[in-house]
Amino acid sequence: MAVEQLLILIKPDGIKKSLTGNILTKLSEARMVIIGAKAVKVSKELAEAHYYQLKDKLFFGELVDYIQGKIYGEPYDRVLAFVYQGEDAILRMRKIAGATNPEEADPVSIRGAYGRITTKGVYENVVHCSSDQLEAAREIKLWFKPEDIVKEIYPTKKITVEKEAKTIWT
């Protein structure tokens, strides 16, 4: 048994269907802790980087639009991103999330209960769940800054950035 971290996203269809509470309740059954959480408007660059392994698939363009919430628009064009930590977190959370294809997923899993296949053939499966530890580390570093996570889970270093424009509260 190993303590693992993973990235969970509540995708725009989950937001649109008002499933945030249900999804977090189902995930909480695994007794994992949340060590990072935020709402994100997903840029095209972030979407493409997140799904880079699927870039040669015919559905890649649709997938990028989907994770950006393009078809839903304001106020659903966003995702909720979470970093979870716990024993064997990846396998256990993926079991609760269910299989990629919502029609094949266990009906009691999140994807089985709430997912659908669109008329364009995209699996709108409500949540993203990292698939292994390497992918989890890549994804967490892509979506979160070190200071957005309440624990230091990966090595960090200090750098000095000069003349960088920053937005602060007035």
Ligand code: UDP
């Ligand atoms: N996807 C799809 N059609 C497919 C395979 C994947 O629409 O034939 C979408 C689906 O939303 C999935 C995402 O692409 O969650 C990423 O695919 P992956 O194979 O990584 O599945 P996951 O790890 O999300 O179960």
Ligand code: MG
């Ligand atoms: Mg995957």
